[in-house]
Amino acid sequence: MFTLKNLRCENLSECILTKELTKKFGEVEALRTLDLNVEGGIFGLVGPNGSGKTTLNKILVGALKADSGESRVFGFDCWDESFEVRLRVGVLHEKASFPKEANGFDFMVFVGRLRGLSKTEAKTTATTLLDWIGLGNDSSREIKGYSAGMKQKLNFVQALVGRPQLVILDEPTAHLDPFARIQLLEKIRELHKEYGMSFLISSHILPELEEICDHVGIVYQGTVIEQGRLEDLARKYFANTFEIVAADPRVLFNKIKDLTIVREARIVDNTLIVKVSDPREFYDMMMQLTGKGFSELRITQRTGDKLKEIYKAILNTSEE
Amino acid sequence: MKKRRRLTAPIRIAISLELIGFFILLGGFGTRELQSIGGPLIPPDSYISNIVDLKKGQALTVNLHADDMVNLYIMNKRQFEEWKNSGQVDAFIVARNITQYQLSFSAPFTDIYVIVFDNTSSSLEKNTGDTEWFVSGDDYEMVGTGVLSLLAGGVIFLLSFLRTPTANGKGDQIVALSNLMPGKFSANASRFWVVFKREAKFVVSFPILELLVLISSYVFLQSSSLFFGGYGGLISFPTEILLTGNAVAVFVQGSLEIYFVLSMIIVAALIPYSVTAERESGTTLLLLSHPLRRHEMLLAKLLAVFLIAWSSMFFPSALFTLTISARYGVIFPFSLYLVMAISTCLLTMIYSAISLVFSVLADSTLVASLCSFFTFFLWRFMPEIGASQLRIASYSHQIRVITSYLFLEMVPDLRETGMLLGNIGFQEFISIFTTLLVIVALTLATSFILFNRRDIK
Numbered sequence: 108m109f110t111l112k113n114l115r116c117e118n119l120s121e122c123i124l125t126k127e128l129t130k131k132f133g134e135v136e137a138l139r140t141l142d143l144n145v146e147g148g149i150f151g152l153v154g155p156n157g158s159g160k161t162t163l164n165k166i167l168v169g170a171l172k173a174d175s176g177e178s179r180v181f182g183f184d185c186w187d188e189s190f191e192v193r194l195r196v197g198v199l200h201e202k203a204s205f206p207k208e209a210n211g212f213d214f215m216v217f218v219g220r221l222r223g224l225s226k227t228e229a230k231t232t233a234t235t236l237l238d239w240i241g242l243g244n245d246s247s248r249e250i251k252g253y254s255a256g257m258k259q260k261l262n263f264v265q266a267l268v269g270r271p272q273l274v275i276l277d278e279p280t281a282h283l284d285p286f287a288r289i290q291l292l293e294k295i296r297e298l299h300k301e302y303g304m305s306f307l308i309s310s311h312i313l314p315e316l317e318e319i320c321d322h323v324g325i326v327y328q329g330t331v332i333e334q335g336r337l338e339d340l341a342r343k344y345f346a347n348t349f350e351i352v353a354a355d356p357r358v359l360f361n362k363i364k365d366l367t368i369v370r371e372a373r374i375v376d377n378t379l380i381v382k383v384s385d386p387r388e389f390y391d392m393m394m395q396l397t398g399k400g401f402s403e404l405r406i407t408q409r410t411g412d413k414l415k416e417i418y419k420a421i422l423n424t425s426e427e
Numbered sequence: 428m429k430k431r432r433r434l435t436a437p438i439r440i441a442i443s444l445e446l447i448g449f450f451i452l453l454g455g456f457g458t459r460e461l462q463s464i465g466g467p468l469i470p471p472d473s474y475i476s477n478i479v480d481l482k483k484g485q486a487l488t489v490n491l492h493a494d495d496m497v498n499l500y501i502m503n504k505r506q507f508e509e510w511k512n513s514g515q516v517d518a519f520i521v522a523r524n525i526t527q528y529q530l531s532f533s534a535p536f537t538d539i540y541v542i543v544f545d546n547t548s549s550s551l552e553k554n555t556g557d558t559e560w561f562v563s564g565d566d567y568e569m570v571g572t573g574v575l576s577l578l579a580g581g582v583i584f585l586l587s588f589l590r591t592p593t594a595n596g597k598g599d600q601i602v603a604l605s606n607l608m609p610g611k612f613s614a615n616a617s618r619f620w621v622v623f624k625r626e627a628k629f630v631v632s633f634p635i636l637e638l639l640v641l642i643s644s645y646v647f648l649q650s651s652s653l654f655f656g657g658y659g660g661l662i663s664f665p666t667e668i669l670l671t672g673n674a675v676a677v678f679v680q681g682s683l684e685i686y687f688v689l690s691m692i693i694v695a696a697l698i699p700y701s702v703t704a705e706r707e708s709g710t711t712l713l714l715l716s717h718p719l720r721r722h723e724m725l726l727a728k729l730l731a732v733f734l735i736a737w738s739s740m741f742f743p744s745a746l747f748t749l750t751i752s753a754r755y756g757v758i759f760p761f762s763l764y765l766v767m768a769i770s771t772c773l774l775t776m777i778y779s780a781i782s783l784v785f786s787v788l789a790d791s792t793l794v795a796s797l798c799s800f801f802t803f804f805l806w807r808f809m810p811e812i813g814a815s816q817l818r819i820a821s822y823s824h825q826i827r828v829i830t831s832y833l834f835l836e837m838v839p840d841l842r843e844t845g846m847l848l849g850n851i852g853f854q855e856f857i858s859i860f861t862t863l864l865v866i867v868a869l870t871l872a873t874s875f876i877l878f879n880r881r882d883i884k
Contacts, residue, residue: 165712165883165884168715168716169715170712170715170716170882170883170884171882171883171884172880172882190718190719190720193715193716193717193718193719194718197716198716200709200712200713200716202709203709203712203713204708204709204710204712204713205710205713206625206629206710208628208629208632217621217625218717220617220618220621221618221621221622221714221717221718221719222717222718223614223617223618223718265713266716269718
């Protein structure tokens with residue numbers, strides 16, 4: 108697709124590793140002994156506003172110095188060896204500010220030169236990437252005249268120059284229209300599949316993350332409270348939850364709602380979702396019901412739930 | 428985990444100490460201490476004495492300017508007491524009935540010496556307005572400090588190889604040191620050049636710069652024309668002109684005076700604009716997210732501003748000189764331009780280095796600009812405060828001294844000028860020049876260390 112310089116990769120299996128990372132801004136504790144282990148792929152970082160996602164991203168590229176703890180990207184220390192890290196990492200910062208005087212093409216060529224490309228390579232890369240993201244016709248316009256969405260697209264492609272092994276994206280779909288969002292997510296998937304690029308994506312838009320991420324980390328009050336594959340998390344947090352499809356779910360709902368082992372029951376899209384205290388006993392009870400007028404029952408343990416619900420469940424657990 | 432291939436803290440400290448020691452050592456040789464500028468009024472039938480503590484071999488230089496005849500003596504304390512009691516003059520130097528006098532006296536032994544301006548045989552008050560004296564010689568405390576710094580650096584350097592750091596093997600230190608050498612030079616230079624070009628374009632786009640260049644040209648043309656007797660419109664050349672060596676000397680000094688003030692404004696505006704404003708806007712974060720070292724970026728910014736600030740002031744001056752040359756058929760020696768270039772270059776370096784510290788520290792462009800400007804302003808207009816104790820306080824005076832030296836050395840046709848400061852020796856020139864370079868080096872080192880450590884939000 109685009110010709111970019113290859114970089115030597117020392118340790119792809121250990122993309123990001125942080126241990127007991129802390130960072131304070133005055134009295135505000137942005138990160139509290141944050142531990143994170145990302146082994147490549149597409150990793151989503153979710154958390155409420157002010158939970159420390161942006162601070163973490165900035166520490167990873169050496170813009171901020173952690174007060175204590177360790178942070179490494181591909182084995183390089185993020186502060187002492189930040190240059191080595193940045194050779195291998197591309198970043199899309201939230202609310203990025205571009206040089207006022209430059210146009211899109213010149214800026215991309217400048218970034219290419221910083222990334223060690225020759226003048227010709229940098230120009231070719233700039234043209235290819237700008238066309239690829241749909242800014243080809245606006246490449247000669249000054250960036251200050253770009254719309255917020257166009258700036259975000261430029262912000263995205265500048266992070267890809269030099270084909271970094273890891274791309275850190277902080278709110279990548281902010282300011283984009285729905286079509287551009289879908290397009291951007293497809294491009295992320297394409298880059299991962301075609302070129303093996305890894306991504307760390309911080310976002311508030313959970314359905315988007317759910318769509319493209321293999322793994323997620325939940326950040327809450329400056330610490331990663333949970334991380335892992337989406338299915339594993341769902342299994343962990345919804346082990347006691349069943350989805351029951353019945354001919355008439357409301358009748359079944361009335362039948363079981365007062366059972367002592369049922370903690371919570373609700374109907375979503377004609378499916379009865381039940382959370383119980385003892386899954387085995389509940390399952391046995393359901394089996395007995397099949398012979399008593401509920402012949403159409405289909406019971407499954409809930410596994411691949413929406414990230415939104417996993418997120419809610421984890422935050423609720425954490426707050427408790 | 429990959430092995431680190433970077434210099435450990437002890438080696439970095441050692442290299443810094445070696446550099447600092449080298450500069451201090453250079454500065455220590457042939458230092459020059461300004462004791463006083465401007466003489467007092469001497470009442471009738473009276474005298475004024477000045478006590479100077481001299482070590483053996485140190486030189487005392489006196490430049491006397493009086494409006495009427497006085498006597499000048501240089502004695503030690505015992506001779507001075509005898510003269511006071513008996514009126515008999517027994518002195519190392521005796522100069523009678525002089526109005527202008529320049530001497531250089533080398534102390535035969537370490538003692539307290541007294542410079543006496545004697546007006547006892549006159550009934551008139553005498554004014555010694557432009558009198559000054561200097562003590563010069565090697566500053567052994569500075570030399571000692573320099574040597575100690577070099578030794579300490581060497582010891583730390585050797586010791587750092589005795590222990591194997593946890594992350595760095597001994598071999599890695601060699602690799603790290605070799606990384607500083609030309610092997611990686613090409614890639615670093617290429618990146619630096621790209622950033623430098625970008626910074627230069629960025630600074631040139633600063634609208635106030637164009638305005639300042641216009642103002643500087645105008646002010647320069649106006650005030651320079653004063654030295655040739657004409658004043659009026661935008662370019663008011665005199666109809667008659669008598670170009671003497673003095674006129675040219677005053678011209679150069681006058682142009683430097685204007686440069687002192689205008690370069691303050693230019694540097695105080697441009698460095699914060701380039702460093703602090705970009706950080707405030709967030710562009711620095713974007714740039715530093717790519718493979719660009721912080722010190723490379725700061726150096727590129729500094730160099731771009733320095734060259735633009737310097738050239739925006741030097742070239743109008745040179746242009747004006749060429750205009751005068753063409754208008755009146757006077758040929759100025761080429762070395763005159765060179766003297767102006769070197770002096771203005773040194774001054775811009777000092778201003779840039781100081782402004783860079785504020786720009787790195789401050790979070791607001793306005794604060795950085797104001798701090799820079801007022802520091803220049805105070806420093807420039809109060810150069811004599813603490814001059815003898817803290818030589819860096821009189822940097823503008825020192826630049827003038829350097830200019831004088833260069834002027835007299837490099838523009839031989841104009842040696843006879845009496846308008847410049849006193850002649851100084853090569854050693855003193857090197858000493859002052861080195862001192863100024865040390866100020867620049869230390870200030871820049873402070874800025875780079877601070878910038879490397881600060882968070883980029």
